Ligand SMILES: Nc1ncnc2c1ncn2[C@@H]1O[C@H](COP(=O)(O)OP(=O)(O)OP(=O)(O)O)[C@@H](O)[C@H]1O
């Protein structure tokens with residue numbers, strides 16, 4: 012008997028897993044909904060995705076550390092009043108980082124691959140329950156370029172660690188496939204004729220592109236290897252857009268660019284920029300909560316010309332509000348996918364930030380990453396020797412493809428009649444399962 016065909020998309024923000032049934036169609040595993048989710052990212056409404064997040068908390072009675080994964084992690088985090096636990100996120104974006112080998116969480120050391128395994132094991136077990144078949148042999152997605160990978164050795168490191176994490180999570184046999192190729196398989200379903208397509212998958216951490224031929228001649232046993240004309244990608248996507256919102260909208264209200272008197276004399280100096288660098292990658296906010304940094308912030312506050320901004324910053328750091336801050340920036344970003352303006356709001360006890368945000372301003376802030384994305388598409392087409400006019404269709408997928416300025420790059424370049432989109436959060440997993448079914 013053929014083993015079940017299963018595809019896993021381990022994403023920076025969301026993960027999903029799909030199985031191809033006897034009818035040849037892929038279906039997604041569904042995960043329990045935790046209803047008291049107000050304030051969590053709106054993605055949690057989607058039952059077919061599993062948030063790529065861990066929450067560590069200590070049992071008040073026996074002092075043991077419990078680790079929660081996915082929707083459970085968000086629910087526990089939100090339920091905890093003191094927020095003494097530790098939320099760990101965007102793990103995928105550290106895979107290529109030589110600096111991140113292991114981290115201490117509540118007195119224990121975890122390697123990156125251990126953390127990812129802790130995240131994926133419950134996902135695997137829940138999928139097994141839903142599907143009623145062993146979830147051990149899979150086709151797993153990988154980005155074309157991992158975030159922060161500058162050279163081939165970094166890509167190799169990332170893949171090695173991802174493989175180890177998957178094995179530790181109980182996926183015994185893993186075949187990797189590029190994530191945009193997964194999306195291509197999804198797109199190809201039901202296609203009546205062959206097409207040359209450009210697949211663009213915009214996630215949380217990476218933007219990935221593939222140029223390939225799809226359609227009946229390829230899906231009916233044709234040579235797939237011949238169908239792929241090229242891949243490219245950049246480690247820039249939704250997380251970087253969120254970071255820009257923090258930089259331009261939030262950080263100035265928490266003292267970025269504000270000045271303090273230097274102890275050494277009458278100089279007036281700005282608050283050190285590295286502090287705000289951590290805020291921009293909101294899952295790094297917890298790193299600021301060390302006694303040393305808190306002392307520095309308190310010293311700065313004493314000398315600050317605008318102490319109330321430093322008070323707000325200290326409040327955010329002390330209460331480890333990175334996740335709430337992210338929730339607020341992400342909500343504003345999503346609102347701007349629908350409307351041309353929105354109001355950014357962030358509130359926690361004494362800190363309240365509200366600011367009107369027109370879409371045009373957001374688009375100015377993300378202009379640089381958008382250009383890098385457009386250049387990446389140029390590079391791919393150029394290397395493959397394919398002219399824009401030869402492309403039959405562009406398929407946009409991934410959560411960040413919902414950002415109008417991202418779509419605009421393709422609408423302008425290829426014309427609306429050639430641009431398609433869909434399956435933003437699930438097309439990769441569903442396509443990887445179809446790929447697994449091909450053997
Ligand atoms: N309506 C929306 N408008 C703008 N951005 C959105 C919207 N919905 C989701 N996103 C963004 O999409 C990203 C998540 O997309 P997705 O789930 O495709 O990523 P991922 O697969 O987890 O990441 P990666 O593929 O980079 O590993 C997040 O940055 C999220 O903020």
Ligand SMILES: [Mg+2]
Pocket residue numbers: 020022023190212213214215409439
């Ligand atoms: Mg993805």
